[in-house]
Amino acid sequence: MLFKKQKSVWFTHIPRCAGRSIQHLFVKLNGYKKILGTKKLYKGVEKMHMHLNYMLELDEFNNNKKFAVVRNPIGRTISLMQGDFNVNCNLNKKLILENPNIFKVYLEEAFIYRGTKSNWFRHQSDFLNKDTYIWKYENGFDKPFFNFLKNKLNIDLPNQKMKHVESMPVDRKNVFSLSKEHLKIIREHYKKDFELLKYK
Numbered sequence: 001m002l003f004k005k006q007k008s009v010w011f012t013h014i015p016r017c018a019g020r021s022i023q024h025l026f027v028k029l030n031g032y033k034k035i036l037g038t039k040k041l042y043k044g045v046e047k048m049h050m051h052l053n054y055m056l057e058l059d060e061f062n063n064n065k066k067f068a069v070v071r072n073p074i075g076r077t078i079s080l081m082q083g084d085f086n087v088n089c090n091l092n093k094k095l096i097l098e099n100p101n102i103f104k105v106y107l108e109e110a111f112i113y114r115g116t117k118s119n120w121f122r123h124q125s126d127f128l129n130k131d132t133y134i135w136k137y138e139n140g141f142d143k144p145f146f147n148f149l150k151n152k153l154n155i156d157l158p159n160q161k162m163k164h165v166e167s168m169p170v171d172r173k174n175v176f177s178l179s180k181e182h183l184k185i186i187r188e189h190y191k192k193d194f195e196l197l198k199y200k
Helices: 019-028 073-087 093-098 100-115 143-153 169-173 180-189 191-197
Strands: 002-004 008-012 033-035 066-070 132-136
Touching: 008 019, 019 033, 066 143, 073 100, 073 180, 093 100, 100 180, 132 143, 180 191
Parallel strands: 008 066, 066 132
Antiparallel strands: 002 008, 002 033
């Protein structure tokens, strides 16, 4: 989505990577106008969660500096699952969490059957190009983050009171841990993300 004021910047909103918090920071706290940041569809995909192939078709993307927040694929997958368990109550949560083989099928099919429109479960690498400045979720959103915006994007935000904005507060009810086998499956499934983003 594009944040527009005196200076404009494109924010690539990867699902479950602090997108709502970034939007709150720019729009609510610093008066930027949000463009192409809604759930309305562009070629069948929510505009707020468009992947690279679609963003490349937009002048707003090509003509502005751009940044994205990325996340360790393990933490992101857990966050995606928490939301998915809330939205899709028919899922057998117990079986997915207890049986690695079922979990593998779940992870492989989640994007196909439930994530196509919202781009949930899509690889983070599908959202990024060499011109996108990257900030890691795990590095937090304190002074170093605002220095990143200023140094890389020439964006100096006067209100830096960043806060966490939950997309689904009820997600907190879905607290669980994953076995070593589950984690291994995530590493294999999102291998490209681990390598590209240098996560271990």
